[in-house]
Amino acid sequence: MNEALFSRVLEIVMEEVPARRSLVLVPGAAGARRARASGGIDWEAGPDVCRDIVAKALESGQPVLVRDLGAHPDLSARGAPDRVPGSALCLPLPAGGAEGGAIYLDRSAADGPFTAADLEFLAAAAGFLNFILAGTAGGGGSCNGGNGGGGPSQIVGRNGAFRKVRALIEKVRNTDAPVFISGESGTGKELVARTIHESGPRRNGQFVAVNCGAIPDPLLESELFGHARGAFTGAAREKAGLIEEADRGTFFLDEIGDLTLNLQAKLLRALEERSIRRLGETRPRAVDVRFVSATNKDLDNEVREGRFREDLYYRLKIIVIELPPLRERREDLVPLINHFADRYAREMRRPRPYFSPPALEMLLRYAWPGNVRELQNEVRRCLVLASDGNLIREEHLSPAINPRRESFPESSRRFAGARADFEKRFLLEALARCEFRRGRTAAEIGITRQGLFKLIRKHGIEVPRKAEVEAG
Ligand SMILES: Nc1ncnc2c1ncn2[C@@H]1O[C@H](COP(=O)(O)OP(=O)(O)O)[C@@H](O)[C@H]1O
């Protein structure tokens, strides 16, 4: 399929980006991979530097640019272009399916190394190929670096500790035992709670989540347990509590460390008696609820200091799942980046863009204090920022991640260009801060909504359809 088209794209690429040898790998019929090569690459034959580089690109799901193969002894040893150390450039084609497609170029040292501009051009061509592949592959399929499964709450992670998390979820999903999840903010506690709910027999019931720290105590009590009519001023009619709503489902208590001692006592009773009392009622109502709780506080310490009941703590943590911070599982960064890039590209109905090697390196070096949530928001921001190309570069990254970001791109050497560039960046920054809510953004930066809409159109900014970035 599309053989002619792929050859044609390769020809165009070679006109723009001179190369000695080239290779396009695409999925053929029945899952077989077909190679279309020129310049003396024999994909089926023995060792060749192109195999190693293609493998590397497929592994990471991101571009590989080797300026000087001679500087990589393990690569150049296996037959560089014309047996002379040179330069190589390879982009994976994630839409090519499980086996993975790729586009590869190399040339000898005499022709000079591949440049950032070459990468940019190849990224555009690869975007086009991905688009064609996604159309023919059926499944709309851009998946790479993630793991099977699918569904709304897909947990990505290959880290060892994370494998244990997965095994624990598997073990507890069919039981009713309370689960206690600890981990810094943004490590995926709610995602794990939801996954437990969705993968077990309670999935037909509701998953009700309450952030104990977000609601003041007297209100939280009636929210959790419900109230009778006239139980307090303002209680005009009776109301079921959230725990009742989770009957035959799962109740997720987030930030349980913020629960007051008064409510801790009431919660303990609900757990022990498997029933609740609405405020202003004496009759208990039976509830069949699985409790999952989470906190980013050190609850052992809270217990020691007398701020958290020990008996409740032991009741809640029958099964403990600890989520490590992202900085302690760096091997998960690339799969997560690809996962979110895929997801937001799909939402924005565009091919998944590539990260330039320096941009990717900055993402991999950053400490991610906000964990997966921060990474997710960053990837999404980058996709919006780089909506005019198929390559995310360093200047698209937030200042925290790219401290050198103040340099101006070539497009803005002239005043008008610099101003437009600033304007666009300023808008994107503000939009991202306001979770892409336009009304809020306009108010924050002090312009009218109409004015903001005009600027969004002027700069061709693509605002994600589903603005569901969560705040830290
Ligand atoms: N391992 C993971 N794989 C995919 N997405 C994740 C993962 N961990 C967290 N996320 C996403 O990051 C965001 C923050 O996760 P969340 O569960 O709300 O964290 P927490 O409750 O610990 O603050 C959510 O959008 C979640 O879907």
Ligand SMILES: [Mg+2]
């Ligand atoms: Mg949370």
